[in-house]
Amino acid sequence: MHIERLVTMANDIATYFTSEPDHATAVTGVRDHLTRFWDPVMRRQLKDFVTDGGEGLLPLASEAVKQMNVPAVVG
Amino acid sequence: MLSIVEIDYGTPKAVSEKTVALQIDGKSIHVPEGTSVMRAAAQAGINIPKLCATEMLDAFGSCRLCLVEIEGRKGYPASCTTPVADGMKISTQTPKLAEIRRGVMELYISDHPLDCLTCPANGHCELQDMAGVVGLREVRYGYEGANHVFAKMPASKDSQIALDGRAAAPVANPLFAPKDESNPYFTFDPSKCIACSRCVRACDEVQGTFALTIQGRGFESKVAASQDNRFLDSECVSCGACVQACPTATLSEKSLIDKGQAEHSVTTTCAYCGVGCSFRAEMKGEEIVRMVPNKDGHANHGHSCVKGRFAIGYASHPDRITTPMIRANIADPWRIVSWDEAFAHVGSEFKRLQAKYGTHSVGGITSSRCTNEETYLVQKLVRAGFGNNNVDTCARVCHSPTGYGLKATLGESAGTQDFDSIEKTDVVLVIGANPTDAHPVFGSQMKQRLRAGAKLIVIDPRRIDLVRTPHIKADYHLKLKPGTNVAVLNTLAHVIVTEGLVDKTFVAQRCEDDAFAKWCDFVAQDKYSPEAMEAQTGVPADAVRGAARLYATGGNGAIYYGLGVTEHAQGSTTVMAIANLAMATGNIGREGVGVNPLRGQNNVQGACDMGSFPHEFPGYRHVSDVATRELFEKAWGVPLYNEPGLRIPNMFEAAMDGSFKGLYVEGEDIAQSDPDTQHVTAALSAMECVVVQDLFLNETAKYAHVFLPGSSFLEKDGTFTNAERRISRVRKVMAPKAGYADWEITQKLAQAMGYPMNYEHPSEIMDEIAALTPTFHGVSFDRIDELGSIQWPCNEEHPDGTPVMHVDKFVRGKGRFMLTEYVPTREKVNLERPLILTTGRILSQYNVGAQTRRTANVMWHDEDRLEIHPHDAEERGIASDDWVGIASRSGETVLRALVSERMQPGVVYTTFHFPESGANVITTDNSDWATNCPEYKVTAVQVTRVSQPSEWQKRFRAFSNEQQSLLEQSAAPQPASTLGPA
Incomplete structure (x- = not known):
């Protein structure tokens, strides 16, 4: 998928959690949201993007993506 | 004409705990206090003659036919207007009463035509029945005098004299009015009117439009629509309440006139909006004579709108496709095939795609127009048959934020009340909803409550009808700028917190302390004061303060919201703020309070309940939840995937990537209803096998490789769940036109994919849903038949269902306040695109219009218009009816303008009921952060006067014409012997 679209969507999620005063809670919030609602292929693509630098992603989103699990094999 | 099967008790049911004992015709009777004598008698099986009384209206006491004698009282009181009293002794049949009644009937009949044998009401005419009941045997007055019956009358004596005794030609009768046939669905024949006022009262009391009146006095009294207009030109909204109330053939359905009286009646549920009205389909064999709203319907109490009652002609429209069709390429003509070939083809194609591109390369989309059982089967087919979770539903593009937001805060993805709860509401807050157009029957109930004194706050960029309508005026209309819902709700919260209006006891007992404290600090920030936000929201600070105080302190406050809340980049945030x-x-x-999402389509709630979102099983349980997954794996006999699948927009993205190749779409028209049309059609074009199951060759089907003809709601059994969580039965009244009900088609597809499904009847599907879903444990077709309808949760704890949720505790335990930062949308106006386009609906049309465009409802709305404020119009040299181009960053389309002061300057509005309008060519890929629900309600546009259709429209027309021609070229299968070599 277009990585720009995934970055926009991840940033939208991170933006919502920005108002959370506790940083750790905010990171968990973004991570859990991605894990609960995103197809693993999309998560994998975003995770790879972060590994490659993740330019354009909000810091909160990057941090959450780093913590996010993605199943190894996606059939 | 009333229903052919309902008993009319004459006056509304009284609600009182106190019982009154009386005697009628020597029979001892006990009824609630407040009951009329007429109703008390009727409940005991004693029928007092009546004409102006009907249970759907308050007693009126004008016809003087229902008179009775009461021991110890003078005269002959009307039984409809006389309430029962303890110890009353009443006689309903005495020689004197018989004489009075005959006299009254004689007068009625003396001004009524005697064409009974050829009259449409024949067989169910209350006037005729009453003439029989009172024993009318002669009419002494003749028809020579003043009357409303004949178009001509004899010339006056003076003219006779002037002609020296020769016969003078008859002259026009000034009291006669010809039949008004202007309304497409019913006729008004004033010559048959008995001036009982039932139609006028129905328009006032039931519908609340006040379109009808009695004009003139004495013998000249007559029913008039608006200022004596034709019905079609009047304020009438064609709900049909007057037609139903009419005791004669004065107001008659045209379908009744055409077909004659029905011979049986089947109770079913409307397939239009989320109100979910119960109807009696009055039938002649397998043909519908008319639809009559069910008096016992728990959602509608005998009321309906123009769509549900009248706009059902689409079900038998010639555009219906009734044979399966296949083609290899969308540029090819269709090939008509047998069902077996169609199933085998889809099975082999989907298996081929999965073998070549992987398990996750196919998916399904279900629709809120499908029954619960159908939706359940589609998601089961995807999860168990396809082996992935790529299933989504059109709630993605309407109420997915409701599911997310209410689950996060309250713990359940559903509205909290029943509709009748509004009867106890003191302050109604409507935000981003237009009930009188989009949920008309509930809109009428809301109007009744408002006229009875409830206060009203409207938060909407447009001056919707509720803001000012007969006998109703909103106390506050917060006319915000589109896209600032969260900002406005935060300012309301700011006032409630900083002015000490919080219900501290409730919050302390029922909500999470930490989250509440955090939220208080958050909304109390200066930046959320109404004064600080005024420039962004466009709402005067004092109006916000007034509205907040009213909602917090005005008694029971109930919030009703619609797609104006959800279809925004901050849709989920707004739901949480609510x-x-x-x-x-x-x-x-x-009762009387709550959070009430008004669902767009008939089964939005049900489609969501049935597990059609890619991340959750039926009953809103996440696919990663081990216990739930094991439950379904055991029941379905296959391992299930534990990760969320693709949402609709993700499917499109994946299709453009080349990783998503096959799609099964049931009952949804994504090529018209989803945003950024050109992106959607490009994605569809990139797939190898698009299967569309629908009534018509809809916009999506024009990009399909397989067409499976679906069945209308009249052709199958099942259930719909309305906006109140109310599960009601859909009952088959005729055979499916294409041979199969939709659930059977899905079942056959599953079999073709090699996954066994062997249901004999939809009730078995519901039994499976009930067994696997805790909130549905007590639901079955038998139980619904028994109770009429059931509001889930219905289980061991709530055997009769649950009208009001979260009574002692929230479903999630304690209520959780969520932070709702206002984040302005990325969609900003600038010099290039200085206006905001917002979209909505209109009463006579429904959703993408596939159904209503194929009915006479087009007489009210035959094209989508661009509403624009006079100031913006003048600046651009635009007048009403001019063609205007509307351009966004996604695309451009052309509509005719409608200059309207309902709009605020800077905001333009259109509907999306016609595909060629291309409203979604303009809407963008912006979406709700949590659910990807599209931001339909905010698009920056420029509007200019133009002289020709847009480029997209030209391409659309060419493509549609080509597809229509390919449909017409579709070839039927040849007998085997004539087939040449391949």
Whole structure:
């Protein structure tokens, strides 16, 4: 998928959690949201993007993506 | 004409705990206090003659036919207007009463035509029945005098004299009015009117439009629509309440006139909006004579709108496709095939795609127009048959934020109340909803409550009808700028918190302390004061303060919201902000209050309940939840995938990537209803096998490789769940036109994919849903038949269902306040695109219009228009009816303009009922952060006067014409012997 679209969507999620005063809670919030609602292929693509630098992603989103699990094999 | 099967008790049911004992015709009777004598008698099986009384209206006492004698009282009181009293002794049949009644009937009949044998009401005419009941044997007055019956009358004596005794030609009768046939669905024949006022009262009391009146006095009294207009030109909204109330053939359905009286009646549920009205389909064999709203319907109490009652002609429209069709390429003509070939083809194609591109390369989309059982089967087919979770539903593009927001705050993805709860509401807050157009029957109930004194706050960029309508005026209309819902709700919360209006006891007992404290600090920030936000929201600070005080302190406050809340980049945040307000003011957990999402389509709630979102099983349980997954794996006999699948927009993205190749779409028209049309059609074009199951060759089907003809709601059994969580039965009244009900088609597809499904009847599907879903444990077709309808949760704890949720505690335990930062949308106006386009609906049309465009409802709305404020119009040299181009960053389309002061300057509006309008060519890929629900309600546009259709429209027309021609070229299968070599 277009990585720009995934970055926009991840940033939208991170933006919502920005108002959370506790940083750790905010990171968990973004991570859990991605894990609960995103197809693993999309998560994998975003995770790879972060590994490659993740330019354009909000810091909160990057941090959450780093913590996010993605199943190894996606059939 | 009333229903052919309902008993009319004459006056509305009284609600009182106190019982009154009386005697009628020597029979001892006990009824609730407040009951009329007429109703008390009727309930005991004693029928008092009546004409102006009907249970759907308050007693009126004008016809003088229902007179009775009461021991110890003078005269002959009307039984409809006389309430029962303890110890009353009443006689309904005495020689004197018989004489009076005959006299009254004689007068009625003396001004009524005697064409009974050829009259449409024949067989169910109350006037005729009453003439029989009172024993009318002669009419002494003749028809020579003044009358409303004949178009001509004899010339006056003076003219006779002037002609020296020769016969003078008859002259026009000034009291006669010809039949008004202007309304497409019913006729008005004033010559048959008995001036009982039932139609006028129905328009006032039931519908609340006040379009009808009695004009003139004495013998000249007559029913008039608006200022004596034709019905079609009047304010009439064609709900049909007057037609139903009419005791004669004065107001008659045209379908009744055409077909004659029905011979049986089947109770079913409307397939239009989320109100979910119960109807009696009055039938002649397998043909519908008319639809009559069910008096016992729990959602509608005998009322309907123009769509549900009248706009059903689409089901038998010639555009219906009734044979399966296949083609290899969308540029090819269709090939008509047998069902077996169609199933085998889809099975082999989907298996081929999965073998070549992987398990996750195919998916399904279900629709809120499908029954619960159908939706359940589609998601089961995807999860168990396809082996992935790539299933989504059109709630993605309407109410997915409701599911997310209410689950996060209250713990359940559903509205908290039943519709009748509004009867106990003191302050109604409507935000981003237009009930009188989009949910008309509930809109009428709301109007009744408002006329009875409830206060009203409207938060909407447009001056919707509710803001000012007969006998109703909103106390506050917060006319915000589109896209600032969260900002406005935060300012309301700010006032409630900083002015000490929080219901502290409720919050302390029922909500999470930490989350509440955090939320208080958050909304109390200066930046959320109404004064600080005024420039962004466009709403005067004092109006916000007034509205907040009214909602928090005005008694029971109930919030009703619609797609104007959800279809925004901050849709989910707005839903949470709404739930926060209700919790903070203690407006939740009892009658009269609550958070009430008004669902767009008939089965939005049900489609969501049935597990059609890619991340959750039926009953809103996440696919990663081990216990739930094991439950379904055991029941379905296959391992299930534990990760969320693709949402609709993700499917499109994946299709453009080349990783998503096959799609099964049931009952949804994504090529018209989803945003950024050109992106959607490009994605569809990139797939190898698009299967569309629908009534018509809709916009999506024009990009399909397989067409499976679906069945209308009249052709199958099942259930719909309305906006109140009310599960009601859909009952088959005729055979499916294409041979199969939709659930059977899905079942056959599953079999073709090699996954066994062997249901004999939809009731078995519901039994499976009930067994696997805790909130549905007590639901079955038998139980629904028994109770009429059931509001889930219905289980061991709530055997009769649950009208009001979260009564003693929230479903999630304690209510959780969520932070709702206002984040302005990326969609900003600038010099290039200085206006905001917002979209909505209109009463006579429904959703993408596939159904209503194929009915006479087009007489009210035959094209989508661009509404624009006079100031913006003048600046651009635009007048009403001019063609205007509307351009966004996604695309451009052309519509005719409608200059309207309902709009605020800077905001333009259109509907999306016609595909060629291309409203979604303009809408963008912006979406709700949590659910990807599209931001339909905010698009920056420029509007200019133009002289020709847009480029997209030209391409659309060419493509549609080509597809229509390919449909016409579709070839039927040849007998085997004539087939040449391949």
